[in-house]
Amino acid sequence: MSFSSATDSFDSGPRPTGSNRWDAEIHPGWDIGGNANGGYLLAIAGRTMARAAYRPDVTTITAHYLRPGPAGPISIDTNVVKAGRRFSTVQGTMATEKPILSILGSFTDLAANPSEHEVMLQRAPEWGDPEDMPRVEATDSFPPPAMGRVDLRLHPEDNFYNGPSGTPQMRGWVRLTDDEPWDTFSLLLASDIFPPTVFNANFTIGWVPTLELTVHVRNRPAPGWLRCEFASRFVTGGFVEEDGLMWDSSGILVAQSRQISLLPRPE
Amino acid sequence: MSFSSATDSFDSGPRPTGSNRWDAEIHPGWDIGGNANGGYLLAIAGRTMARAAYRPDVTTITAHYLRPGPAGPISIDTNVVKAGRRFSTVQGTMATEKPILSILGSFTDLAANPSEHEVMLQRAPEWGDPEDMPRVEATDSFPPPAMGRVDLRLHPEDNFYNGPSGTPQMRGWVRLTDDEPWDTFSLLLASDIFPPTVFNANFTIGWVPTLELTVHVRNRPAPGWLRCEFASRFVTGGFVEEDGLMWDSSGILVAQSRQISLLPRPE
Numbered sequence: 287m288s289f290s291s292a293t294d295s296f297d298s299g300p301r302p303t304g305s306n307r308w309d310a311e312i313h314p315g316w317d318i319g320g321n322a323n324g325g326y327l328l329a330i331a332g333r334t335m336a337r338a339a340y341r342p343d344v345t346t347i348t349a350h351y352l353r354p355g356p357a358g359p360i361s362i363d364t365n366v367v368k369a370g371r372r373f374s375t376v377q378g379t380m381a382t383e384k385p386i387l388s389i390l391g392s393f394t395d396l397a398a399n400p401s402e403h404e405v406m407l408q409r410a411p412e413w414g415d416p417e418d419m420p421r422v423e424a425t426d427s428f429p430p431p432a433m434g435r436v437d438l439r440l441h442p443e444d445n446f447y448n449g450p451s452g453t454p455q456m457r458g459w460v461r462l463t464d465d466e467p468w469d470t471f472s473l474l475l476a477s478d479i480f481p482p483t484v485f486n487a488n489f490t491i492g493w494v495p496t497l498e499l500t501v502h503v504r505n506r507p508a509p510g511w512l513r514c515e516f517a518s519r520f521v522t523g524g525f526v527e528e529d530g531l532m533w534d535s536s537g538i539l540v541a542q543s544r545q546i547s548l549l550p551r552p553e
Numbered sequence: 554m555s556f557s558s559a560t561d562s563f564d565s566g567p568r569p570t571g572s573n574r575w576d577a578e579i580h581p582g583w584d585i586g587g588n589a590n591g592g593y594l595l596a597i598a599g600r601t602m603a604r605a606a607y608r609p610d611v612t613t614i615t616a617h618y619l620r621p622g623p624a625g626p627i628s629i630d631t632n633v634v635k636a637g638r639r640f641s642t643v644q645g646t647m648a649t650e651k652p653i654l655s656i657l658g659s660f661t662d663l664a665a666n667p668s669e670h671e672v673m674l675q676r677a678p679e680w681g682d683p684e685d686m687p688r689v690e691a692t693d694s695f696p697p698p699a700m701g702r703v704d705l706r707l708h709p710e711d712n713f714y715n716g717p718s719g720t721p722q723m724r725g726w727v728r729l730t731d732d733e734p735w736d737t738f739s740l741l742l743a744s745d746i747f748p749p750t751v752f753n754a755n756f757t758i759g760w761v762p763t764l765e766l767t768v769h770v771r772n773r774p775a776p777g778w779l780r781c782e783f784a785s786r787f788v789t790g791g792f793v794e795e796d797g798l799m800w801d802s803s804g805i806l807v808a809q810s811r812q813i814s815l816l817p818r819p820e
Binding site: 408546 | 612613615617619620634635637640642644646651652655656657658659663670671672673674675721754755756758764765767769771772785786787788789790792793794805806809811813816
């Protein structure tokens with residue numbers, strides 16, 4: 287099953303059910319310990335809200351994670367707050383019986399490239415050939431199923447399966463399976479499909495639940511491998527941020543992400 | 554007039570007007586070219602939404618900027634999506650006749666410091682004494698009135714009034730006037746009160762309108778000078794991001810911010 291068939295086909299993707307309510311499905315196999323990956327949920331929400339806005343692309347989207355999302359049917363309520371000339375802004379709520387995600391996004395057409403200015407203080411990294419790196423093989427427990435639904439290769443220096451590096455960063459490559467191309471919505475999946483940066487920190491920690499994730503999409507991605515870099519600078523006050531950069535196979539910066547996650551409280 | 558009297562007093566701050574609707578006021582003098590500063594608007598929204606949630610602090614808040622906010626009365630609609638044990642999540646809409654801001658935030662009590670882990674890959678910068686730097690003196694046009702409502706001092710290397718540095722960054726100090734202490738809401742003001750980083754870029758550009766601003770608040774700030782660093786790495790696809798770090802007078806990281814702004818389109 288491809289990623290888009292799990293989020294976007296007419297059979298299984300969001301279906302309008304009257305004004306401002308959509309039905310969709312969290313498919314099995316995209317979970318971490320039984321609950322769907324946060325990027326997967328955001329991709330479903332983003333696709334649905336873009337349809338409600340009649341725009342082809344997402345520009346900036348934020349989700350607050352309220353409750354875990356187990357596999358099964360969900361509803362997505364959409365409220366177009368403003369339909370502007372260039373951007374439309376939509377509030378969304380994804381729910382089962384109770385809300386699991388609260389979302390706010392702006393949608394546009396990224397094909398109309400609009401500026402004469404360009405500054406890039408950082409370029410796409412060159413790390414060698416992802417085909418030479420082992421694919422992360424998911425299991426029922428760890429690595430979790432969601433990581434096996436994509437083709438994920440970790441940068442050798444960040445491959446914590448061989449022992450944590452001591453630096454809270456996670457770099458590597460990801461592509462969808464079966465040569466499925468990327469779009470601006472599947473980038474939302476990519477923004478959260480890597481293991482947490484803190485798995486490379488110099489302390490032992492389990493999964494860190496995401497409180498909020500924001501993704502800025504700059505450009506439509508080319509097909510093939512995405513190069514992704516996630517890094518954390520501040521583990522303070524019970525929180526850790528994770529900043530992401532996503533580069534497509536042509537070396538273009540396609541998205542930036544930032545999430546804030548909760549650390550376990552002392553026993 | 555202090556900052557909080559412009560956003561929070563019983564006379565002029567948000568007033569509940571029945572279920573889930575609040576009345577408030579955009580005060581004159583907080584504007585840039587006649588329209589209120591985006592951080593000022595976010596601070597009003599955040600304070601109001603925290604009251605709706607019965608929580609003392611904001612943790613993470615995102616606003617999408619829909620229309621300019623001129624001085625005058627506004628309404629803020631709040632919708633508590635989840636009232637949890639530790640966090641409450643609220644959707645908000647600030648409006649005059651039409652919506653000017655769509656907001657999503659999570660609120661908590663930051664006094665309960667919850668983690669045994671701490672990693673800081675970056676420390677509070679030491680730049681000398683802000684009292685030695687000239688205060689940015691606002692005018693009716695440029696620098697705009699909002700910058701005169703706080704005590705703002707630019708790092709000498711980033712003081713574009715003497716010519717742009719060529720690097721899209723803006724560092725400096727800010728404090729509220731009349732010894733008013735900071736709280737987690739006025740930090741939202743601080744996140745957007747510095748001149749745009751692109752004023753130091755090696756091209757000439759006017760104001761860049763904010764599409765979206767997200768602030769993560771980590772700790773309650775100590776009184777006095779905040780040290781702030783804003784930097785942009787990518788001016789691409791018609792967008793520029795601006796990443797902010799805010800350190801309080803005791804050297805604690807109190808907030809991180811990121812906004813995405815629009816560049817002018819080619820003529």
